[in-house]
Amino acid sequence: MMDSTEFILLAGFLGSGKTSLLVDWLGLPDAANTAVIVNEAGEIDVDGAIVAEGGTLPMAMLANGCVCCSMTSDLVFTVRALIEERARAGHPPFARIVLECSGLSRPGPILRSLLPLAPLGLTVRVVSTCDASQAVQHAAYFEEVSAQLAAAGTIVLTKLDLSSAEAAAALAASINPLATCVVETDRTTRARSAFRPAAVSGAMPEIAGSTAHPRVAVLRATFTDAASWEDRLDWMEDLAAFCGDRLLRVKGFVRPPGSTVPLLVQAVGSLFAPPLPMPGSPDLPEGLVVITRDLGAAALRGGMPSPLVRIAAMRESPLTCAPVAAT
Numbered sequence: 001m002m003d004s005t006e007f008i009l010l011a012g013f014l015g016s017g018k019t020s021l022l023v024d025w026l027g028l029p030d031a032a033n034t035a036v037i038v039n040e041a042g043e044i045d046v047d048g049a050i051v052a053e054g055g056t057l058p059m060a061m062l063a064n065g066c067v068c069c070s071m072t073s074d075l076v077f078t079v080r081a082l083i084e085e086r087a088r089a090g091h092p093p094f095a096r097i098v099l100e101c102s103g104l105s106r107p108g109p110i111l112r113s114l115l116p117l118a119p120l121g122l123t124v125r126v127v128s129t130c131d132a133s134q135a136v137q138h139a140a141y142f143e144e145v146s147a148q149l150a151a152a153g154t155i156v157l158t159k160l161d162l163s164s165a166e167a168a169a170a171l172a173a174s175i176n177p178l179a180t181c182v183v184e185t186d187r188t189t190r191a192r193s194a195f196r197p198a199a200v201s202g203a204m205p206e207i208a209g210s211t212a213h214p215r216v217a218v219l220r221a222t223f224t225d226a227a228s229w230e231d232r233l234d235w236m237e238d239l240a241a242f243c244g245d246r247l248l249r250v251k252g253f254v255r256p257p258g259s260t261v262p263l264l265v266q267a268v269g270s271l272f273a274p275p276l277p278m279p280g281s282p283d284l285p286e287g288l289v290v291i292t293r294d295l296g297a298a299a300l301r302g303g304m305p306s307p308l309v310r311i312a313a314m315r316e317s318p319l320t321c322a323p324v325a326a327t
């Protein structure tokens with residue numbers, strides 16, 4: 001008898017290392033026969049571009065919304081489409097489908113939304129990443145962190161090169177003592193352990209609560225043609241200084257004027273990683289997704305006025321996950 005397809009919901013707070021873990025794992029032979037669905041809170045599909053760079057695996061996107069609050073029917077449609085397309089092509093069923101959730105997603109509503117797929121007999125489990133260097137602070141501010149850890153069959157501690165594991169491991173154990181906690185400094189071993197079927201699988205009931213993320217704004221920043229490379233760099237530096245700890249995440253692509261190679265730019269909190277050239281994806285549009293806490297588009301425009309940068313709130317309706325402060 002054929003094993004059923006696994007559905008792995010990869011959750012974890014903004015910037016906690018979901019894409020990195022997934023990319024580490026997709027490079028291993030263990031990952032053969034996998035399809036990936038990527039969900040982004042912002043309009044720019046950064047994670048999809050990173051996962052797809054240089055690869056050929058079956059992929060689908062759910063961008064510009066948070067899958068836990070506004071895109072559940074899109075998810076059901078997408079999973080069905082992936083499976084049917086596979087059957088039409090005459091290939092054996094996927095061993096697994098991985099959904100990389102947006103960093104704001106709560107697993108509970110997503111798991112509930114999968115009910116219409118029950119006839120497909122998917123085996124569902126949740127893997128959550130937990131940034132050892134920031135999880136305790138984030139958990140104090142954001143219910144999403146607890147929901148992500150509470151729903152997990154496997155919790156994977158990341159950034160163990162930046163921080164010791166103790167505080168995050170204690171946090172994980174206090175929220176979800178039944179989960180398998182992966183504490184591995186070697187990234188390949190970590191990825192392998194993360195996606196290995198866990199002894200305890202399935203999701204624990206989710207913590208009650210609304211599905212909106214009322215303090216978080218998802219914004220898009222684009223540069224005008226008049227902005228030089230230095231202007232772009234200055235703006236990003238000023239952004240970190242102006243927002244301070246209200247800056248949760250920046251990611252997107254910038255393109256030095258005249259260059260054909262976009263650069264991937266990322267910050268977790270206000271700490272920027274070195275820009276990474278993406279030579280395999282020359283057509284990526286320039287733009288940055290900026291995710292903030294208690295800071296809307298108008299406040300950011302007012303606090304950092306610049307004729308060289310346009311800041312827009314993510315499309316608000318019908319989404320409920322990014323109420324941007326008025327005015």
Ligand SMILES: Nc1nc2c(ncn2[C@@H]2O[C@H](COP(=O)(O)OP(=O)(O)OP(=O)(O)O)[C@@H](O)[C@H]2O)c(=O)[nH]1
Pocket residue numbers: 012013014015016017018019020021047102103104129158159160161162249251266267268273
């Ligand atoms: N030092 C260190 N950096 C890491 C590790 N894992 C991820 N990062 C970095 O952290 C940043 C965010 O990592 P991602 O993998 O994009 O995180 P994510 O959870 O997918 O982010 P969102 O999709 O925006 O929620 C990137 O700059 C990564 O290179 C790690 O184990 N150690």
